[in-house]
Amino acid sequence: MLLKTRELFLMQRTQMINALRGHLAEYGIVAAQGASNVNKLEAFVLERDKDDLPQTMRNMCIRLFDHLRILDWQIDDLTSRIETAARNDETARRLMTIPGIGPMCAMAITTLAPPRESFRKGRDFAAWAGLTPKQHSTGGKTRLGRTSKMGQRDIRRLLILGAMSVIQSVERKGGAPEGSWLDRMLKRKPKLLVAVALANKLARMAWALMKNEDVYRVQLAA
Numbered sequence: 001m002l003l004k005t006r007e008l009f010l011m012q013r014t015q016m017i018n019a020l021r022g023h024l025a026e027y028g029i030v031a032a033q034g035a036s037n038v039n040k041l042e043a044f045v046l047e048r049d050k051d052d053l054p055q056t057m058r059n060m061c062i063r064l065f066d067h068l069r070i071l072d073w074q075i076d077d078l079t080s081r082i083e084t085a086a087r088n089d090e091t092a093r094r095l096m097t098i099p100g101i102g103p104m105c106a107m108a109i110t111t112l113a114p115p116r117e118s119f120r121k122g123r124d125f126a127a128w129a130g131l132t133p134k135q136h137s138t139g140g141k142t143r144l145g146r147t148s149k150m151g152q153r154d155i156r157r158l159l160i161l162g163a164m165s166v167i168q169s170v171e172r173k174g175g176a177p178e179g180s181w182l183d184r185m186l187k188r189k190p191k192l193l194v195a196v197a198l199a200n201k202l203a204r205m206a207w208a209l210m211k212n213e214d215v216y217r218v219q220l221a222a
Contacts (some may be wrong), residue, residue, distance in 0.1 A: 002085065003108055006078040007154065013071045020064055025173035027053055038068060082107050094209045096214040100202050108155050109206055116211050122204030123140075130156045131200040156199070163198035167191060 017038055024030070024041060029048065031040040042065045045058060080125060086092040086103035095106040119125040125131055167186070175184035185194045211218065 002078055003104070003154065005109065006075060006082065008100050009071050009078070011092050013068060013075065016068055016071070020061060022036070023057070026059065027057070036106040038065070041065075079104075091210060094213070094215050095206050098202060098205050099216070100166040100198070101159075101206065102162065105155070105158035105162050108152075109219075111211075112155060113153050117206060119207060122207040125207040126200045126203035129159065129203050130151070131159065131196065131203050134221070135178075153203050159199040159202050160195055163202055164191075166198060168197060197222055 005144065013035065016138045017035060020038070021030070027048075031037040031044070042061075045053065045061045048058070064104060067098060083103040086096065086107050089107070089113065092106040092110045093105070095101050095109060096103065100160075101109075111215055113125070114128075116125075123132070161182065167182070170176045176186065182194070184200070185197060189197070205216065208214070
């Protein structure tokens with residue numbers, strides 16, 4: 001329930017920010033994309049002359065900005081509660097030893113995924129999460145296409161976000177070890193495709209840790 005409610009509030013915040021951007025753009029008030037730039041939009045609204053922005057429009061925007069602050073508080077509070085729950089859950093703590101799996105992803109797997117006994121192996125869990133690419137053939141050659149849309153959407157999204165954070169961390173450090181799986185993939189494939197492939201690996205690792213009641217020990221980039 002905590003995860004679903006937080007996700008709902010995040011969606012509402014995005015919708016409100018998009019609505020504000022759309023309305024204010026009609027009056028020439030724009031700011032860079034991203035939730036972090038909402039404060040700039042609010043400053044523009046408060047500083048604009050009443051001749052540039054009708055009072056009714058200004059009042060409605062102020063209401064929306066006030067509601068956004070309430071949503072931000074709710075999201076922060078739920079985030080803190082989820083992080084606390086993850087620290088207190090043995091399975092979640094194991095999952096968080098895997099690079100790329102944080103409290104949100106760990107709790108999503110712990111609370112939303114079927115029991116680990118439902119899957120014979122990690123590959124089956126990754127397929128359930130929708131992280132196994134579809135196969136198709138052209139000219140007798142099998143190719144991997146987009147990932148399946150089956151499985152639990154929240155878990156798939158969080159695993160892909162976690163994989164992308166691993167890739168970004170590796171890039172900030174100068175790249176993956178030469179010749180490693182991640183190094184080879186990044187040299188041959190688009191970054192998003194690599195993130196999906198890495199998310200597949202994360203899903204398999206997560207299942208293995210849950211099955212064996214173990215913690216992560218191997219270098220992910222290997």
